[in-house]
Amino acid sequence: MPQDFSKDYSENFKLIDNALRVDASFDIVCRNIFFAQKRARLYFVDGLVKDDAMIKIIQGLQNIKPEALKEATDTRSFVNHFIGYIETDVTGSLETVVTFVLSGAICLIVEGYEQAIIIDARTYPARGVDEPENDKVLRGAHDGFTETLIFNTALIRRRLRNPQLTVKYMSVGTKSHTDVVLCYIEDKVDKKALKKLEDKIGAVKINNLVMGQASLAEAMLRKQHFNPFPKVRYTERPDAAAASINEGSIIVLVDNSPSAMVVPTGIFDFLQDANDFYFPPLIGSYLRIIRMIIFALTLLLTPVWLLLIQNEQAIPPWLDFIKMQEQYEIPPFAQLLIVEIIIDALRLASLNTPSALSNSLSVIGALVLGEFAVESGWLSPEVVLYMAFVGITNFTQPSFELGYAFKLCRMMLIILIALFNLWGFIAGMIIIIALIAFNSTITGRCYLYPLIPFDWQKLSGLLIRKKISKDNN
Numbered sequence: 001m002p003q004d005f006s007k008d009y010s011e012n013f014k015l016i017d018n019a020l021r022v023d024a025s026f027d028i029v030c031r032n033i034f035f036a037q038k039r040a041r042l043y044f045v046d047g048l049v050k051d052d053a054m055i056k057i058i059q060g061l062q063n064i065k066p067e068a069l070k071e072a073t074d075t076r077s078f079v080n081h082f083i084g085y086i087e088t089d090v091t092g093s094l095e096t097v098v099t100f101v102l103s104g105a106i107c108l109i110v111e112g113y114e115q116a117i118i119i120d121a122r123t124y125p126a127r128g129v130d131e132p133e134n135d136k137v138l139r140g141a142h143d144g145f146t147e148t149l150i151f152n153t154a155l156i157r158r159r160l161r162n163p164q165l166t167v168k169y170m171s172v173g174t175k176s177h178t179d180v181v182l183c184y185i186e187d188k189v190d191k192k193a194l195k196k197l198e199d200k201i202g203a204v205k206i207n208n209l210v211m212g213q214a215s216l217a218e219a220m221l222r223k224q225h226f227n228p229f230p231k232v233r234y235t236e237r238p239d240a241a242a243a244s245i246n247e248g249s250i251i252v253l254v255d256n257s258p259s260a261m262v263v264p265t266g267i268f269d270f271l272q273d274a275n276d277f278y279f280p281p282l283i284g285s286y287l288r289i290i291r292m293i294i295f296a297l298t299l300l301l302t303p304v305w306l307l308l309i310q311n312e313q314a315i316p317p318w319l320d321f322i323k324m325q326e327q328y329e330i331p332p333f334a335q336l337l338i339v340e341i342i343i344d345a346l347r348l349a350s351l352n353t354p355s356a357l358s359n360s361l362s363v364i365g366a367l368v369l370g371e372f373a374v375e376s377g378w379l380s381p382e383v384v385l386y387m388a389f390v391g392i393t394n395f396t397q398p399s400f401e402l403g404y405a406f407k408l409c410r411m412m413l414i415i416l417i418a419l420f421n422l423w424g425f426i427a428g429m430i431i432i433i434a435l436i437a438f439n440s441t442i443t444g445r446c447y448l449y450p451l452i453p454f455d456w457q458k459l460s461g462l463l464i465r466k467k468i469s470k471d472n473n
Helices: 008-018 051-062 065-072 076-082 094-102 147-159 190-204 211-218 239-244 268-269 276-280 282-311 318-324 332-351 355-375 382-398 399-436 455-462
Strands: 027-037 038-045 086-091 106-110 116-119 165-172 178-185 233-235 250-254 260-263
Touching: 008 027, 008 038, 008 094, 008 106, 027 051, 027 455, 038 051, 038 094, 051 106, 051 178, 065 076, 076 086, 094 116, 147 165, 147 178, 147 239, 147 250, 147 332, 178 190, 178 239, 190 211, 190 250, 211 250, 211 260, 233 239, 239 250, 239 260, 239 276, 268 282, 268 455, 276 282, 282 318, 282 332, 282 382, 282 399, 332 382, 332 399, 355 382, 382 399
Parallel strands: none
Antiparallel strands: 027 038, 038 106, 086 116, 106 116, 165 178, 178 250, 233 260, 250 260
């Protein structure tokens, strides 16, 4: 470990003052203290340190008698004798001091000692562990992750009181030094997958994780932007994260991010939902089967309808009701693409709409884009109906990334069908299957696992909600 400090007290605090740029920032505070005929200096960020801890530390130092210092021959023995706080460390590295202070810890340098003392008395502004808006359950726990990392690890620890549960710390970002934590059960995790994930995170060379988990995931997947299917599943629920860990998955928590990344993630993992496990196995299995059917309809409903109305001679008599009753100036494929874009426009508008006006936006959007669009001759009732179904069913699963993967594939199918008819549909399905089949997870596992390689026990557990047992818990 580098030794940047010496026993020259003046040189030590000048090094820290320059590195932290104390004079340039009002919230970086340094406090001079005199005790037992020695000088000392405290560094901390205002607002990130517990006031009562600061008072106790200063009072403890001022109560030291000069003769008692004879027992403290080095920095570590000084800490052991006189710092009455639980989480402490000593370091001679200036970079370590700067990183800890800017993350909320206290740095103490004392005249006559050649190392700095780090006191972890940090406290972060935090909101309550309320249930997440986008990941609700009808029954079960109603708490959720927050932006404070230590709160999130505590929520998982509360559910998994297993000594094999490992919470491994890593730091990412050459300038931000963002805290990243891997959570897994030592005797259940795939060691090769864990090593690959650690290597990928360790190989991330960026200045800052500006957008938290999204930045980390993007940095680990720089060469695979062409494939829209997500390689990471997110959850804002501690119970869902704990269940994934118990199944052998790895949870990645990033400071300032109120959700957890579940790794590795394949296409079949998205079939699960927290609600499945808060109902009896029969109801949970029914919900999972419905979700699978809806996934297929979300992807294929509008492309298959477009293919059929372009080939009306192939429509059997019992499906005559799907035919367009009138002819419109705008062709059906263009109508479908227009509505796809309009739905996203409304979604973006709703994100920036104040809560008090959100209901008004929904009513206006439904009137203008529904009834008025049909009456004016812009859109057919069939297009509005099918796209309304697709838009609503996108919310049957909480992964926005998977929803947009389906959306892009659906739009590709519509365009190919409009250009090449049946051959376009076949080509589009081949492309979608190839995107899934040749995809891989972050850890390198096949995206179709447990179908490829085949593992019936795990596959059946994903397709059907099994009852709890000692082997399936």
